[in-house]
Amino acid sequence: MSNDAITNESETFEIGTTAVHRLGFGAMRLCGEDIIGAPDDEDDAREVVRHAVDCGIDFIDTADSYGPAVSEQLIGEAIGDRDDVLVATKAGLLRNDSGDWISHGDPDYIRNQVLTSLDRLRTDTIDLYQFHRPDDDTPFEDSVATFAQLKDEGLVHAVGISNVSAELLDRAREQVEVATVQNRYNLNDRGSREVLEICADDGIGFIPWAPIDADDLAEHGGLLDDIADEHDATRRQVALAWLLERADVMLPIPGTSDPAHLESNVAASHLSLSNETVQRLTEAAD
């Protein structure tokens, strides 16, 4: 597929009260190695964020734990608080210098983190604030209730949850209106199929993280290669287009720190797959 005119042709979906194009951008990869510390060139990283917006991306996903703090800081510096871009961030994970991701859903901690995220993102209100991952040491309801309170207090427009089962989604919905669920989902990994179906039925945004399986699409190589050839596209573009066709609540956030990769990913929104092709891909791993 040619990348001549890079525009985001994906349809829109309303997160809270804001319509965004369904193909977004994941900003985790802007950080240094292992998502710890700053990238080698922070100017380049800020430029990737600005370029994403220039290509029509109006939905950017990040988290306080990316860096930690680095990804949010770069986004804040690159684009500030733009009305035409929805920045979704998350809280609930700690990092250490081994690069571990440690669940921490303590309400006081979440309340501390929202203040630091607001500051780094240079905004008065977080557009979408997501609970990153359930924490075995804190009752799930206590963590989610904190996100609900932050929404009531006006620090947060909409609340999302991440890495949850169908049962936890149900429990969260008793506490707060859940705008989005962010779970791992891609051609190779359909573990969250049931959660996706609930989201599709109930109009909840579903944000598949690792939408190109962290660039490991080898498992369906043959089929993907055939379909990519038929469409003059790349495997990654087919994988993203498949996600977009799979459900109209689907909001893929491919992550990259490379402007050419970014353009190629946005160009996946130009790709139209027939129902039969979507079916072939869906059946390949279901």
Ligand SMILES: NC(=O)c1ccc[n+]([C@@H]2O[C@H](COP(=O)([O-])OP(=O)(O)OC[C@H]3O[C@@H](n4cnc5c(N)ncnc54)[C@H](OP(=O)(O)O)[C@@H]3O)[C@@H](O)[C@H]2O)c1
């Ligand atoms: N909620 C959660 O627990 C959770 C967990 C992980 C991630 N996330 C979110 O999901 C987003 C995406 O996940 P992800 O980054 O792990 O996986 P991904 O988007 O499936 O894949 C990213 C990897 O693919 C490469 N890549 C991307 N586009 C490419 C292209 N066109 N050509 C060649 N290589 C390409 C990237 O390297 P280059 O930089 O070299 O392009 C990077 O190594 C993250 O940014 C983050 O916002 C959420």
